[in-house]
Amino acid sequence: MDRRPALQLSDDEVDAFLREHGVGVLSLAADGDAYGLPISYGYDGDDRLICLQFADAPWSRKRDFVTTTRTASFTVFELRDDLRATSVVAQGPLSPADDDEVPDALSALADNAVFTALDESGVPIEEADLRLFWLKPRTLTGRRFDPFGD
Secondary structure (H helix, E strand, O other): OOOOOOOEEOOOHHHHHHHHEEEEEEEEEEOEEEEEEEEEEEEEEEOOOEEEEEEEEOOOOOOOHHOOOEEEEEEEEEOOOOOEEEEEEEEEEEEOOOOHHHHHHHHHHHHOOOOOEEEEOOOOOHHOEEEEEEEEEOOOEEEEEEOOOO
């Protein structure tokens, strides 16, 4: 079987893909250890920022890893039944949303976030520490894979 290389997505295609989805995998690191977690996100396409809302328990690993990660990696992907796939990878620093940024962060989340589990941290949501972060991509790339080369 001939294999075609992955096709690079344009900036407009990357933006559209991120607006159409609402869940990805955030990868953090500490002292050579990696920590990846599925997480819902919002996308501010105007500024190309990704908003993440953490619901942390006091014992949360996210809490520790977010403070030690210099460059986070965030991947959103789709694998279709016909084995065609699309992925977008963002890499950059995480920073807490400032008070004046909260309305924009909540708006981004409202646009496309998919909250899969409100008690993901193992505690009721009303007891969790809710924190908003921006992932400010230094790189934001997308690829389309077509194993059949149609």
